[in-house]
Amino acid sequence: MPSPLELTASSFGQFGEPAGTFCLITSEDGSGAFALDTAAGGRSGYSDGLMLTLPAGRSLGELLARSVPPDAHVLAVCPGRFLDSPSPEQLGKRKLAVLPAGSTPLTVGHMQYYLRSAAETAIGLQERTADDFFERVATSERLTIVDDSSGSEAEFDHTAGECVWNQQAGPLEPGEQQIFPPGKLSVTANEITAFRPDARLLGLNGELTLHGWPIVHRHADPADAADQQKLFEALSAVVSHPVTLRVAAGAVERITPQTSGGRPAAEALQRLLDDDPRYRVIWELGFGINATTEAIPANCGPNEVYGGPAGTVNLGLGITPTTRFALAFLCRRSSLLTSDGTPVLGARKAVRRGRMQRVSSAGCGCH
Known part of the structure; x- marks a missing residue:
């Protein structure tokens, strides 16, 4: 140790x-x-x-x-x-x-890295980044997620149906709880810890590209650890070989590997969707904004806050313990754009604009 x-x-x-x-x-x-x-x-x-x-x-x-x-x-x-x-x-x-040190197999070295990284995180800058994000999202009727490398594009009309915006970033107020290291913003179709299989991000339609480290959370049963690792290894193909999701009204309709190297990930994900249709729901559309913490090349839950230099899009499927596993995918090449094409975060550079109410609450329930 x-x-x-x-x-x-x-x-x-x-x-x-x-x-x-x-x-x-x-x-x-x-x-x-x-x-x-x-x-x-x-x-x-x-x-x-x-x-x-x-x-x-x-x-x-x-x-x-x-x-x-x-x-x-x-x-x-x-x-x-x-x-x-x-x-x-x-x-x-x-x-x-x-x-979160129980839902994914963090080593002591991983935890010590995240603690050191959190100590280096500029909280004031993170708060300003979150304010900038919500201000510009609030003034745009529709958002677009694009991957310039693959050409995939999905539209998100956040005025369609119910949306709950969550902030796990910036300073805490008395009575608040937050993931650590801080640095994630997200939107869900219901309270983030209360899964409803009928809830949908109804305004999310089009194609999304998975390209980056996956995260496979499990709940408290240690007997799930072996299958958790096996699933993570299969899904890890998307690190080098992107996979496209075709989404309609917030649910996955089709999974397509962009190259033959992405087939193991696409097949593993397809088996999950066939075995449990609840995985078809895009439960969370997330945005990592921690510019200090690097993504560790392993199954590490705190990778969800990874923002790189300009923010990172990520997707969440399933939620424990309702589903056996909860999956998150970093989409490192994707960008979030406003309706006039202005980048909010991601691979294209962001600019500033307007204001939106959001909830500071209990992370993703995958601690």
Whole structure:
């Protein structure tokens, strides 16, 4: 195991100004991987530091409510544990950030990388990027997702049906929780953690290109780990060999590999759709805006925040535990454009424009 990574609480800008207690929560598998600067005052800036282990059989929400001061800033990094989001009553006025370390097989080295990356993330810049995104999306009736390399194009009319916009980026307010590292914006057809098989992004139509590292989340059953890895390996063909999805009213109608090298990924995805039609739903249209965190070439859930220099489009299919796995695909060559062709993010350069309300809530439910 790598040497313990010492965390200085004040390094994580999403919590805002240090005040009161900073609490690091980890699991038994994480003991020895992290150390917390708990000196009162000192360089941490907090009056107190608290490091807790989440016992087997106890939920994160229960531990928060029973053992963590009511106004604490809390970072949860629990290797091997799937963390369900605490209720608003359990969270109270605490600020909570969760590094998803149970739904994908993160190594200690991966987790330490994401923690260091989060400490380097410019939260103020990220907030301005999010504001810019929502302002320009709000003033455009329709959006277009294009992949200039393959020629694929999909239109997204976000005024069609119900859309919930989510922000997992920028500073936290009391009572809010966020993924860690921060840096993802998204839109879903329903509350992000409450899957409805009949919900659709009705205005999403056309072709989308998958080209980048896939992510395969599982829920709490360790027996799913072998099939999770097998599926990830098959889908990883899209890193070098793009696959096109034909989408109508927010549901996948056809999967086509652009070259023969993409056939294993297309076939694996087609089997999932045939076995469980709920995977046909584009559950989440996501946008990574973290410009500091690189995409790790492995099955790593936090890769979803990867934004590169200009933001990255990603797609989400399925949601655990409703579906056995939840899939996310980075679309690194794609761009999001407004109705007049102005790039919002992605491979084409973005410019500034208007304002939109969004929800700061509990990540994707795949902790």
